Amino acid sequence: YIQLLGWPFQSFATLPNQVHRKTVKKGFTFTLIVAGESGLGKSTLINSLFLTDLYKDRKVLNAEERISRTVGIIKHTVGIEEKGVKLRLTIIDTPGFGDAVNNTESWRHIDDYIDQQFEQYFRDESGLNRRNIQDNRVHCCLYFISPFGHGLRPLDVDCMRALHEKVNIIPVLAKADSLTPAEVCRKKMKIREEIKQFGINIYQFPECDSDEDEDFKTQEQILKNSIPFAVIGSNVQVESKGRKFRGRVYPWGVVEVENPAHSDFLLLRNMLVRTHMQDLKDVTREIHYENYRAQCIQNMTRMVVLERKRRWSRNS
Numbered sequence: 001y002i003q004l005l006g007w008p009f010q011s012f013a014t015l016p017n018q019v020h021r022k023t024v025k026k027g028f029t030f031t032l033i034v035a036g037e038s039g040l041g042k043s044t045l046i047n048s049l050f051l052t053d054l055y056k057d058r059k060v061l062n063a064e065e066r067i068s069r070t071v072g073i074i075k076h077t078v079g080i081e082e083k084g085v086k087l088r089l090t091i092i093d094t095p096g097f098g099d100a101v102n103n104t105e106s107w108r109h110i111d112d113y114i115d116q117q118f119e120q121y122f123r124d125e126s127g128l129n130r131r132n133i134q135d136n137r138v139h140c141c142l143y144f145i146s147p148f149g150h151g152l153r154p155l156d157v158d159c160m161r162a163l164h165e166k167v168n169i170i171p172v173l174a175k176a177d178s179l180t181p182a183e184v185c186r187k188k189m190k191i192r193e194e195i196k197q198f199g200i201n202i203y204q205f206p207e208c209d210s211d212e213d214e215d216f217k218t219q220e221q222i223l224k225n226s227i228p229f230a231v232i233g234s235n236v237q238v239e240s241k242g243r244k245f246r247g248r249v250y251p252w253g254v255v256e257v258e259n260p261a262h263s264d265f266l267l268l269r270n271m272l273v274r275t276h277m278q279d280l281k282d283v284t285r286e287i288h289y290e291n292y293r294a295q296c297i298q299n300m301t302r303m304v305v306l307e308r309k310r311r312w313s314r315n316s
């Protein structure tokens with residue numbers, strides 16, 4: 001590259017600022033789906049992660065209602081603003097997951113939902129007005145694993161395998177405060193082994209470039225080693241020893257949601273919001289959506305060829 005050091009007018013070095021200003025003006029969108037058995041603390045964690053009460057109108061169903069109900073998808077959207085940057089966050093909830101007698105249906109709803117969003121985007125992209133497409137594609141699936149089982153349950157394996165080609169799966173070990181640190185460690189190892197053994201493709205953190213600084217590389221390694229993130233959620237503020245924090249109070253002590261010694265909550269939040277949101281969107285666009293698009297085009301081409309053959313045989 002030629003170094004344009006002495007240019008008399010302001011040059012294209014301002015391009016990053018121009019791009020930045022334009023994207024900030026437009027605002028950002030991010031869609032997250034939560035999946036896993038009901039009662040594992042999904043809504044509590046989402047509220048804790050985004051410091052909002054997304055579920056204030058939620059009615060918790062009793063056991064009978066949960067079993068008889070066909071599993072439905074609920075969409076919550078919230079606008080968040082931080083230092084002038086706007087984010088439209090959409091949370092797709094799958095309540096009742098794992099409650100029904102036939103649980104295969106639970107993940108089929110998630111599967112269909114993800115496909116429908118891809119389909120809508122594909123239509124909009126091929127349509128006349130491509131300028132104002134609303135991107136509702138699902139960028140990430142937080143998959144909640146029970147802390148009470150011995151690793152993954154068959155339903156977890158089936159669900160993750162059904163979704164892994166369509167969405168970035170991030171597994172989390174729910175209610176980590178019910179486990180000792182040694183148990184958390186053992187469970188994480190077991191779950192990581194099972195993920196490998198069953199061929200589940202979870203979201204892969206991007207490889208670091210060799211010129212990346214050491215701090216960044218260490219942070220990335222910590223993230224990789226923390227999978228599945230052991231999380232704790234709470235909807236209440238606790239006051240203890242003159243400090244206020246989100247936590248859970250027990251007769252024997254207090255658990256702090258944001259304390260790295262107690263859970264991976266901060267790691268997960270930083271990763272989702274600060275460091276990897278764009279990568280999750282890029283992988284969705286470049287890999288999951290591209291797969292969907294290629295499949296669609298292939299099917300359409302096959303149908304055109306079949307139709308042509310049919311017409312040809314009719315006319316001959």
Ligand code: GDP
Nearest residue numbers: 038039040041042043044175176177231232233
């Ligand atoms: P969801 O059905 O998966 O959305 O679960 P909820 O968020 O409604 O939580 C179900 C119950 O678990 C509630 O009583 C919560 O207070 C409790 N809970 C939520 N998060 C945690 C956690 O991290 N640890 C523990 N021990 N309990 C939790």
